Amino acid sequence: MRLPLDDEDELIGRAQADPEGFGQLYDHYFPQIYRYVASRVRNRELAEDITSEVFFKALRAIGRYRPGGHPFSAWLYQIAVNAITDHYRSRKRSEESLDDRAELAAPGTAVDEEVAQRMAIAQIRAAIDALPDQQRTAMTLKYSEDLPLAEIGQIMGKSEGAVKLLIFRGTASVRLQLQALRAGAQGQGQDG
Amino acid sequence: MDRLSRWRRRTRPPSAPSGTDPELGELFARQRGADAGGLLETAEELRRRLSQEPGPKADPCYQRQLRASLVSAAQARGQARRHRLGLLFGTGVGAAGLAMVAVVVFSLVVLPQPARKVRVQAAISGNHRVAVTAAIRLGFNQPMDEAAVDEGLRITPAVSFATSWPDSRTLVISPQNGLAPNVGYVVTIAQSDVRAQSGAQAGAEVVIPFGTGSAPSTPQGIPPSVVSITPDASITGSAAISYGDDYSLLVLSSGELEAISPSQPASSPSPTFAEPSPSASPAAAGGTLYLLNPSPQVVATDALGAACSPDSQEIAYWTPQADGTLGLEVISASGGTPETLATSDGSNPGLAWLDDGDLLYASAGQLHEVSLDGQITSVFPEVRLAPSDFFTLSPSSQQLFTTPAGVPTVYSLTSGTSSPIPGLVGLPAWTLSGSEMGYVDQSGGSAAIELSSDGGVQSTQLLSAPSGVELGGLSFDPTGSYLAYTTTGTGEQAQLELVDVQSQIVGSLGSFAEVGDPVWAPSGDQLSALAEATGSDTVDVYSLLLSGTGESRPAGDAAQDLALSAAASLAQLQVTDSASSQSSINALLAPGASLGSTILLPGRFDRFYAISATPTSSGATTYTVDLRLVRDANGSAGPAYLPELVTVQTAGASPLITVVSQGALTPVPLGPLVLSASASVTSSGAVVVEIQFNSDLNPATVGSESISLDANGQAVPNLEFNYAPLTRTETVTAPSLTPGALTLTVSAPLADVDGTPMHGTFQVVLQAGSASPG
Numbered sequence: 001m002r003l004p005l006d007d008e009d010e011l012i013g014r015a016q017a018d019p020e021g022f023g024q025l026y027d028h029y030f031p032q033i034y035r036y037v038a039s040r041v042r043n044r045e046l047a048e049d050i051t052s053e054v055f056f057k058a059l060r061a062i063g064r065y066r067p068g069g070h071p072f073s074a075w076l077y078q079i080a081v082n083a084i085t086d087h088y089r090s091r092k093r094s095e096e097s098l099d100d101r102a103e104l105a106a107p108g109t110a111v112d113e114e115v116a117q118r119m120a121i122a123q124i125r126a127a128i129d130a131l132p133d134q135q136r137t138a139m140t141l142k143y144s145e146d147l148p149l150a151e152i153g154q155i156m157g158k159s160e161g162a163v164k165l166l167i168f169r170g171t172a173s174v175r176l177q178l179q180a181l182r183a184g185a186q187g188q189g190q191d192g
Numbered sequence: 193m194d195r196l197s198r199w200r201r202r203t204r205p206p207s208a209p210s211g212t213d214p215e216l217g218e219l220f221a222r223q224r225g226a227d228a229g230g231l232l233e234t235a236e237e238l239r240r241r242l243s244q245e246p247g248p249k250a251d252p253c254y255q256r257q258l259r260a261s262l263v264s265a266a267q268a269r270g271q272a273r274r275h276r277l278g279l280l281f282g283t284g285v286g287a288a289g290l291a292m293v294a295v296v297v298f299s300l301v302v303l304p305q306p307a308r309k310v311r312v313q314a315a316i317s318g319n320h321r322v323a324v325t326a327a328i329r330l331g332f333n334q335p336m337d338e339a340a341v342d343e344g345l346r347i348t349p350a351v352s353f354a355t356s357w358p359d360s361r362t363l364v365i366s367p368q369n370g371l372a373p374n375v376g377y378v379v380t381i382a383q384s385d386v387r388a389q390s391g392a393q394a395g396a397e398v399v400i401p402f403g404t405g406s407a408p409s410t411p412q413g414i415p416p417s418v419v420s421i422t423p424d425a426s427i428t429g430s431a432a433i434s435y436g437d438d439y440s441l442l443v444l445s446s447g448e449l450e451a452i453s454p455s456q457p458a459s460s461p462s463p464t465f466a467e468p469s470p471s472a473s474p475a476a477a478g479g480t481l482y483l484l485n486p487s488p489q490v491v492a493t494d495a496l497g498a499a500c501s502p503d504s505q506e507i508a509y510w511t512p513q514a515d516g517t518l519g520l521e522v523i524s525a526s527g528g529t530p531e532t533l534a535t536s537d538g539s540n541p542g543l544a545w546l547d548d549g550d551l552l553y554a555s556a557g558q559l560h561e562v563s564l565d566g567q568i569t570s571v572f573p574e575v576r577l578a579p580s581d582f583f584t585l586s587p588s589s590q591q592l593f594t595t596p597a598g599v600p601t602v603y604s605l606t607s608g609t610s611s612p613i614p615g616l617v618g619l620p621a622w623t624l625s626g627s628e629m630g631y632v633d634q635s636g637g638s639a640a641i642e643l644s645s646d647g648g649v650q651s652t653q654l655l656s657a658p659s660g661v662e663l664g665g666l667s668f669d670p671t672g673s674y675l676a677y678t679t680t681g682t683g684e685q686a687q688l689e690l691v692d693v694q695s696q697i698v699g700s701l702g703s704f705a706e707v708g709d710p711v712w713a714p715s716g717d718q719l720s721a722l723a724e725a726t727g728s729d730t731v732d733v734y735s736l737l738l739s740g741t742g743e744s745r746p747a748g749d750a751a752q753d754l755a756l757s758a759a760a761s762l763a764q765l766q767v768t769d770s771a772s773s774q775s776s777i778n779a780l781l782a783p784g785a786s787l788g789s790t791i792l793l794p795g796r797f798d799r800f801y802a803i804s805a806t807p808t809s810s811g812a813t814t815y816t817v818d819l820r821l822v823r824d825a826n827g828s829a830g831p832a833y834l835p836e837l838v839t840v841q842t843a844g845a846s847p848l849i850t851v852v853s854q855g856a857l858t859p860v861p862l863g864p865l866v867l868s869a870s871a872s873v874t875s876s877g878a879v880v881v882e883i884q885f886n887s888d889l890n891p892a893t894v895g896s897e898s899i900s901l902d903a904n905g906q907a908v909p910n911l912e913f914n915y916a917p918l919t920r921t922e923t924v925t926a927p928s929l930t931p932g933a934l935t936l937t938v939s940a941p942l943a944d945v946d947g948t949p950m951h952g953t954f955q956v957v958l959q960a961g962s963a964s965p966g
Contacts, residue, residue, distance in 0.1 A: 018266075019264075019267040022262060023266075027259070030250070048254050052261075053334070059266055059269070060389065124241055124242065148215065160565070161563035168226070172231060173529075174234060174238065
C-alpha cells in the first residue's frame with residue numbers, strides 16, 4: 001500500500017532518528033519487498049536472505065536518504081533489484097531456474113479451479129523466466145508490483161523509453177509463448 | 193538530453209487508444225505493426241494473475257527476527273554515532289566508559305547479520321588484453337571495510353598504485369605509472385582483509401588474474417612493424433570487415449559471414465557481428481545481418497548501416513520496406529523480434545547511437561533523434577542534407593560531422609556551435625575517447641593529415657603527402673597513439689601506413705594494388721584491411737600482426753630486426769589458437785629444420801616476449817632470439833613460462849628459422865623480471881644498454897650493486913644508471929667502450945616497489961646494434 005507523501009516523509013524521518021522508527025518503516029515495506037524478491041527468486045531461503053540484505057543496506061544508508069520525487073519504495077526496490085542481480089551474476093541461472101521450477105510446479109492440494117489458476121501462473125512464470133534478465137525485472141515490477149513506468153526507470157537506472165521497450169518486448173514474447181503453450185495443450189486434449 | 197534541447201523540435205507521438213492501463217495502452221499503440229489489442233489482453237492477464245498470486249509466504253518467525261535484528265543494529269549504530277561524537281566520553285575515560293565500549297563492541301559483534309559471504313567481481317578478470325591505461329575496478333556485493341581491503345591488496349608483478357572508493361561497494365585501483373604492456377597480472381586480497389562493514393568475510397582469498405595487451409607503442413617512438421601479414425580469406429563481391437568483442441575478425445561478404453579465429457584466446461563471446469560503434473555507415477550496400485549469440489540467427493537479409501548500442505544491448509539497422517522507404521529497426525542483442533522505430537525516404541539515411549537509448553538518423557534532408565520507445569525529435573533543424581550527404585558521430589557523441597551544402601562541418605553537440613572545414617576530404621577519424629580528431633585536408637593542394645582537439649576550430653599538421661598522392665582511411669589505434677591510413681598515388685601501389693602521433697615517425701605496413709580502410713582490433717596489436725594484391729581478381733582480407741613493446745628492437749640493425757620479427761612471428765603463432773597456425777609456422781622454417789612437438793600445439797600460451805637477439809658470431813647474419821612463452825595465471829594455476837631459443841638466418845630474401853630449443857615450463861617467480869634487453873652505440877661512442885622490467889622498481893635498489901656489464905671478462909667501469917618509472921626501463925650508459933660482446937648481469941638487491949628482491953640472476957650476452965669505434 002502506498003503512503004501519502006507527507007506520511008511517508010514522517011515515517012522516514014522517524015526511521016532516520018529512532019531505531020523503533022526504522023522498525024515501523026520495516027513493518028510497512030517488508031511485505032512488498034519480500035513479495036517482489038520472492039517473485040523473482042522463488043526460493044524461500046534465498047528470498048529471506050536477499051530481503052535481509054536489502055533492509056540491512058537500507059538501514060546503513062537511511063541517514064543519507066533524501067526524497068527525490070519518487071516514493072521511498074522505489075529506493076528499496078532499487079536496492080532489491082541490485083541485490084538480485086548480484087545474486088544471479090554469482091550463480092549460474094540455469095541451476096537456479098531448475099530448482100525454482102521444481103518448487104513452483106509442486107502439486108497443490110486445492111480444488112480444480114485453484115489448480116487451474118496455479119497452472120496458469122506457472123505458465124506465465126515460466127514464460128517470464130525465459131526472458132532476458134532486464135526484461136524480467138521490468139515485467140515483474142510492472143505486472144506484479146504495478147509500478148508506473150517512470151518509477152521502474154528510476155529503479156533500474158534506465159530511461160522511461162528504454163523501460164517501455166523492455167516491457168513491450170517482454171509482453172510480446174510472453175504472449176507468443178503462452179499462445180504456443182495453450183495451442184499445444186489444446187492439441188493434446190484433442191488427441192487424447 | 194540537455195545537449196540537444198536547444199536544437200530539437202519535438203514531434204508528438206500518436207495518441208494512444210484507451211486501455212486498462214493508460215501507460216501500456218499508449219505504449220502498445222505506438223509500436224508499428226504490433227497487435228496492440230492482443231498485447232493489452234496479455235498485459236491484463238499478466239497483471240491479473242501475477243498481482244493475485246499469493247507467492248511464498250514469509251515465515252513469521254523470520255520476519256520477527258529480522259525486525260529485531262534491524263532495530264538492534266539501529267540502536268548499536270546510534271550508540272556508535274554518539275561515541276564518535278564524543279557524547280559518551282569526555283576527556284577522561286573511566287571504568288564506566290570502558291564498560292560502555294565493551295557494551296558497544298559486544299553489540300556490534302553479536303548482532304544478527306545476513307549470512308551472505310563477501311563476493312567480489314571484476315570485469316577484467318580473465319581478460320588477457322586489458323589496456324595499459326586501465327584502472328582496475330572491483331565490485332563487492334556489500335559495503336566494505338575500506339581500510340581493511342586497502343591493507344590486504346596486492347598486485348603481482350608489483351605496481352605502484354592508489355586506491356579510491358566511489359562508494360563502499362566499489363574499489364578503483366589506479367596504477368600510478370600505468371600497467372606494463374604484455375604482462376600477466378594477479379590482483380590478490382588476503383581473505384582476512386576482505387571484510388564487509390557487517391563483519392562478513394569472503395570464503396577465500398580474492399584472486400583476480402588478468403593481463404595487458406601488447407600496445408603498439410615503443411619507448412623510443414618507433415612505430416610498430418608488421419610481424420606477419422596473413423591473407424585470411426579471399427572473397428568476391430562487396431564485403432565488410434569488423435572485429436568482435438572477442439577479437440575475432442568478422443567478414444561479411446555477399447550474404448556470407450565468416451568469423452576468423454581470434455589471435456588470442458577469447459575473453460568473452462561476441463554478442464553480434466559488429467563491434468559497438470556510434471559511427472554511421474555511409475552508403476553501405478545492403479548485407480545480411482547476423483546475431484552470433486546465443487545461436488546464429490539471420491536478422492535481416494538486406495540490412496544497411498547496422499550499429500550496436502554503446503552498452504551492446506541493442507542493434508539498429510535500416511532495411512527496405514514494402515512501400516519503398518527504409519525502416520529503422522532495432523533488435524535486442526539477445527535475439528527476438530525486431531521493431532520498427534522510424535522510416536526514412538532517404539537513399540542514404542545514416543544511423544548512429546547517441547547513447548544507450550537514442551539514435552540519430554536522417555530523413556527528408558533533416559537530422560532526427562529517435563528514442564527506443566519511438567519518440568521522434570528533429571535536431572539541428574538548420575542543417576539541410578542532400579540525398580548523397582552522410583554523417584558520422586564521434587565515439588563519445590560529442591561531435592557530429594556532416595557536409596551540409598557540400599561544406600564539411602563539425603557540429604558540437606554540447607555547445608551547439610559548428611566549425612566548417614572546407615579543405616576536409618573523406619571522413620574524419622576520432623580517438624576512442626573522442627577527444628582528438630584526425631582528418632585529411634587538401635586545401636593546400638597536396639593532401640595532409642591534420643589533428644584537432646576542439647572539433648576543427650584549430651588544428652596542427654601531423655604529416656603531408658607529396659603532390660599527387662591521396663590520403664584516406666584514417667583510423668586511430670585504441671590507445672590514440674597511432675594513426676593508420678592509406679596512400680594512393682597515380683600509377684603507384686597503394687600503401688598502408690602508420691604514424692606515431694607524438695613523434696610523427698611514419699612506418700610502412702604494406703603495399704597493395706588496392707587497399708580499403710584499415711580496421712584496428714580492440715587489442716591494438718592487429719590491423720585488418722580488405723586489399724587486392726597485384727594481378728589478383730579477388731579481394732583478400734589481410735590481418736597484420738604488429739610488433740609491440742614486448743620486443744625491444746634496437747634501431748639501425750636491419751638483420752637483428754629481421755631475426756626478432758621472424759621469432760616474434762613464430763611466437764605469435766604459438767600463442768594463437770588457430771588451426772591455420774601450423775601451415776604458417778611451416779612457412780617460417782628453413783628446409784629440413786625439425787622442431788620439437790610443443791610448438792606444434794598452438795594455443796597453450798597467452799602471450800610472449802622476446803628478451804634479446806644475439807648474433808651467433810661477430811658480423812654474422814644468424815641470430816639467436818631468447819623468447820618466453822607465457823601462460824597467465826588462471827583460477828587453478830599461477831603464471832608460468834616456457835623459455836625458447838630460436839635461431840634465425842637473416843641472409844636470404846626472407847628470414848628462416850633453423851633451430852628451436854625449448855626448456856621446461858617454469859613458474860614465474862616473484863620479484864622483478866627482465867622483459868627485454870638491448871644494446872646500441874650512440875654517435876658519440878657511448879654504449880647504451882636498455883633493460884625493461886615487468887614490475888615497478890624501487891629506484892634505490894637500481895645501481896652498480898644490482899646491474900653490471902662485462903666486456904672481455906672485465907667489469908665495465910663508470911657506468912651511469914637512469915631509471916624511467918613510466919616505462920619501467922633502466923638505461924645503463926658506458927661512456928667509452930670498445931664495441932663487442934657485452935655480458936649484462938642483473939640480480940638482487942634489485943627489488944620492486946613492494947620490496948620483493950629479484951629471484952636468481954639474469955644474464956645475457958648483447959651485441960650493440962650499430963657499432964662504431966669507441
